[in-house]
Amino acid sequence: xxPVVALDQAVVLVGRFPALAGxxxxxxxGERLLLRGPNGAGKTTLLRxxxxxxxxxxxxxxxxxxxxxxxxxxxxxxxxMLGHWTQLYDxxxxxxxxxxxxxxAGASDPEIQVALExxxxxxxxxxxxxxxLSAGQRRxxxxxxxxxxxxxxxxxxxxxxxxxxxxxxLVDDLLVEASAAGATVLFASHELERAGSVATRSVAVVGxxxxxxxxxxxxxxx
Amino acid sequence: MFxxxxxxxxKDLTLELRSRxxxxxxxxxxVLVLVVFAFAFDANTTLLRIAGPGLFxxxxxxxxxxxxxxxxSIEGADGIHDALRLSGLEPSAMFLGKLVSxxxxxxxxxxxxxxxxxxxxxxxxxxxxxxxxxxVTGTVAFAAAxxxxxxxxxxxxxxxxxxxxxxxxxxxxxLLAATRAFEPALGVTADSGWNWVALLxxxxxxxxxxxxxxxxxxxxxx
Amino acid sequence: xxxxxxxxxxSPSPVRTTAAxxxxxxxxxxxxxxxxxxxxxxxxALVITPADVVQGEAVRLMYAHLPTIWVAxxxxxxxxxxxALYLWPRTRRRHWDRVAGATAxxxxxxxxxxxxxxxLWGRITWGVYWQWDARLTTTLLLFxxxxxxxxxxxxxxxxVVRSRRSAITALIAVVNIVIVRYSVDWWNTLHQKASLxxxxxxxxxxxxxALLFSLATFTVLASWLIVHRYRLIRLEELRDxxxxxxxxxxxxxxxxxGVAG
Numbered sequence: 001x002x003p004v005v006a007l008d009q010a011v012v013l014v015g016r017f018p019a020l021a022g023x024x025x026x027x028x029x030g031e032r033l034l035l036r037g038p039n040g041a042g043k044t045t046l047l048r049x050x051x052x053x054x055x056x057x058x059x060x061x062x063x064x065x066x067x068x069x070x071x072x073x074x075x076x077x078x079x080x081m082l083g084h085w086t087q088l089y090d091x092x093x094x095x096x097x098x099x100x101x102x103x104x105a106g107a108s109d110p111e112i113q114v115a116l117e118x119x120x121x122x123x124x125x126x127x128x129x130x131x132x133l134s135a136g137q138r139r140x141x142x143x144x145x146x147x148x149x150x151x152x153x154x155x156x157x158x159x160x161x162x163x164x165x166x167x168x169x170l171v172d173d174l175l176v177e178a179s180a181a182g183a184t185v186l187f188a189s190h191e192l193e194r195a196g197s198v199a200t201r202s203v204a205v206v207g208x209x210x211x212x213x214x215x216x217x218x219x220x221x222x
Numbered sequence: 223m224f225x226x227x228x229x230x231x232x233k234d235l236t237l238e239l240r241s242r243x244x245x246x247x248x249x250x251x252x253v254l255v256l257v258v259f260a261f262a263f264d265a266n267t268t269l270l271r272i273a274g275p276g277l278f279x280x281x282x283x284x285x286x287x288x289x290x291x292x293x294x295s296i297e298g299a300d301g302i303h304d305a306l307r308l309s310g311l312e313p314s315a316m317f318l319g320k321l322v323s324x325x326x327x328x329x330x331x332x333x334x335x336x337x338x339x340x341x342x343x344x345x346x347x348x349x350x351x352x353x354x355x356x357x358v359t360g361t362v363a364f365a366a367a368x369x370x371x372x373x374x375x376x377x378x379x380x381x382x383x384x385x386x387x388x389x390x391x392x393x394x395x396x397l398l399a400a401t402r403a404f405e406p407a408l409g410v411t412a413d414s415g416w417n418w419v420a421l422l423x424x425x426x427x428x429x430x431x432x433x434x435x436x437x438x439x440x441x442x443x444x
Numbered sequence: 445x446x447x448x449x450x451x452x453x454x455s456p457s458p459v460r461t462t463a464a465x466x467x468x469x470x471x472x473x474x475x476x477x478x479x480x481x482x483x484x485x486x487x488x489a490l491v492i493t494p495a496d497v498v499q500g501e502a503v504r505l506m507y508a509h510l511p512t513i514w515v516a517x518x519x520x521x522x523x524x525x526x527x528a529l530y531l532w533p534r535t536r537r538r539h540w541d542r543v544a545g546a547t548a549x550x551x552x553x554x555x556x557x558x559x560x561x562x563x564l565w566g567r568i569t570w571g572v573y574w575q576w577d578a579r580l581t582t583t584l585l586l587f588x589x590x591x592x593x594x595x596x597x598x599x600x601x602x603x604v605v606r607s608r609r610s611a612i613t614a615l616i617a618v619v620n621i622v623i624v625r626y627s628v629d630w631w632n633t634l635h636q637k638a639s640l641x642x643x644x645x646x647x648x649x650x651x652x653x654a655l656l657f658s659l660a661t662f663t664v665l666a667s668w669l670i671v672h673r674y675r676l677i678r679l680e681e682l683r684d685x686x687x688x689x690x691x692x693x694x695x696x697x698x699x700x701x702g703v704a705g
């Protein structure tokens with residue numbers, strides 16, 4: 001089976017700086033891959049590259065069968081990304097935001113409702129402007145958007161950050177459910193203990209390149 | 223395509239409804255500009271009446287630049303730029319949606335300014351059809367130019383100064399034509415204003431077409 | 445042109461490997477020709493041609509003003525064509541982006557000259573520095589449009605992003621200038637003001653010959669400037685490319701990987 005993500009000596013620039021200077025990575029469908037590495041190693045850029053957001057200037061890169069060098073735009077509807085930013089409009093309510101981002105991704109209203117309930121965003125909270133939410137609550141809403149999109153590739157940058165332990169458990173459950181349903185998950189995290197128990201495989205990203213240092217066995221794949 | 227455009231327009235207008243920036247901040251400023259003109263012309267009522275059409279459109283220029291700036295400052299924050307690219311929305315639909323939302327906000331401001339001009343500059347409306355036609359076509363042309371350059375300067379740090387520099391020369395012929403059309407509509411001269419409305423229509427059509435085509439590439443390069 | 449240093453060298457090398465003069469046989473010929481032609485033009489304009497029947501000696505400004513219009517609008521058209529060629533996938537080459545950048549800069553200078561000479565000429569013939577006639581107004585807006593284009597070119601961004609943004613800006617600017625010209629022309633028919641075009645003297649015989657010669661002179665002069673500017677852009681790109689290669693090598697060293705293949 002073709003790998004969902006296949007990078008070979010990919011070079012990606014951020015401004016003039018080579019954030020990825022020859023990344024090689026292969027990810028199979030259904031995997032939950034953990035990206036580890038120090039700050040500035042290029043984990044975020046790697047995730048953005050897989051989302052088709054940044055141009056690849058050298059090497060080979062293909063995600064979900066799409067060649068990123070020639071047509072990275074067409075991969076975007078099939079991926080879902082959770083970054084450092086909330087990616088929500090501050091002045092709009094949770095419901096407004098969900099309606100906009102969900103519908104834009106082609107989700108129906110029932111699907112949006114289901115996503116909000118899955119992330120345990122209460123009915124009362126849905127009428128509150130995002131600017132008045134706590135960081136953890138905003139994360140949940142952002143995750144709800146991701147869930148409503150039903151992407152085939154999940155890309156998450158520090159998904160546990162800002163969440164209480166209940167929220168973190170929820171994230172772990174979501175990731176396992178997603179890969180069980182056939183999606184592939186790539187996530188970057190500094191919390192190696194928790195992340196290690198969710199991930200099926202782990203890769204170290206250093207200096208703009210991804211290298212497999214060791215293959216780690218995760219807990220049972222549920 | 224139209225559904226997506228409606229989604230974007232609705233999102234923008236909801237945002238304006240919740241934050242009330244255009245009504246609470248830009249509108250008073252625009253009316254204040256009319257007052258400042260009275261000071262500049264030393265309250266010479268004859269002069270103000272003759273200059274009324276032109277002064278109206280200068281005030282619209284001020285207000286319009288602020289509306290466009292606001293429309294794009296919300297898209298530049300919180301990683302929303304990335305989210306828009308990932309959203310699955312057609313770029314041309316986003317252009318259309320932005321055009322509609324900026325156009326609607328401008329029309330509201332223009333209605334208020336019109337009242338201001340009639341009151342403060344003692345101007346009478348003699349041809350309301352011409353007035354409306356000139357206002358609508360002029361507004362669409364202005365908004366289209368604003369959206370094109372707004373998206374171009376989306377990620378740019380000097381956006382506040384770059385945007386006016388780019389927009390004003392493009393909008394100058396619109397102001398010229400709209401003022402010429404307003405003069406007979408407000409009883410200042412007896413020329414035919416409909417020729418100028420035809421020119422405004424052509425300009426609006428041209429810039430809208432340019433915008434539909436270039437929004438995508440320009441959104442990418444933020 | 446010297447080749448970039450091998451990636452194996454880790455010490456930061458100065459730019460000297462790609463620093464090179466932008467002169468060549470071609471530019472020396474163009475430069476020399478410009479000088480000679482300028483001298484001849486001055487002679488023709490100030491001495492040999494007769495004064496105008498209506499304007500008197502003031503008409504001699506025409507030999508400077510009209511060619512600058514020609515170069516200003518010509519460079520603009522060239523920048524627009526180059527931008528279009530850059531955007532069109534079949535003909536996309538960095539070369540066209542450089543052409544657009546070089547012609548736009550030179551064009552800006554000549555537009556400023558055009559406005560200056562026009563104002564001087566106007567001062568002498570009608571007593572005022574400015575008239576809102578079609579030509580002057582459009583040229584003034586052209587100048588501002590040029591400045592906007594240069595501002596977009598200067599924005600910090602990846603080279604491809606900058607080129608594409610500038611190219612799109614240039615094309616929209618062309619449409620804009622056409623619209624401006626048309627509207628201002630129309631506006632002018634409402635007022636019968638004195639205009640530089642209306643007072644353009646009847647140009648025949650020696651004056652025509654001299655004018656054509658000065659047009660040729662300014663074209664050669666502008667070409668010389670454009671070639672130098674183009675090469676300067678190319679050198680800047682080479683320097684940036686070198687810097688990038690070095691950055692990639694350092695980055696890979698961080699990862700403990702070898703030199704890129």
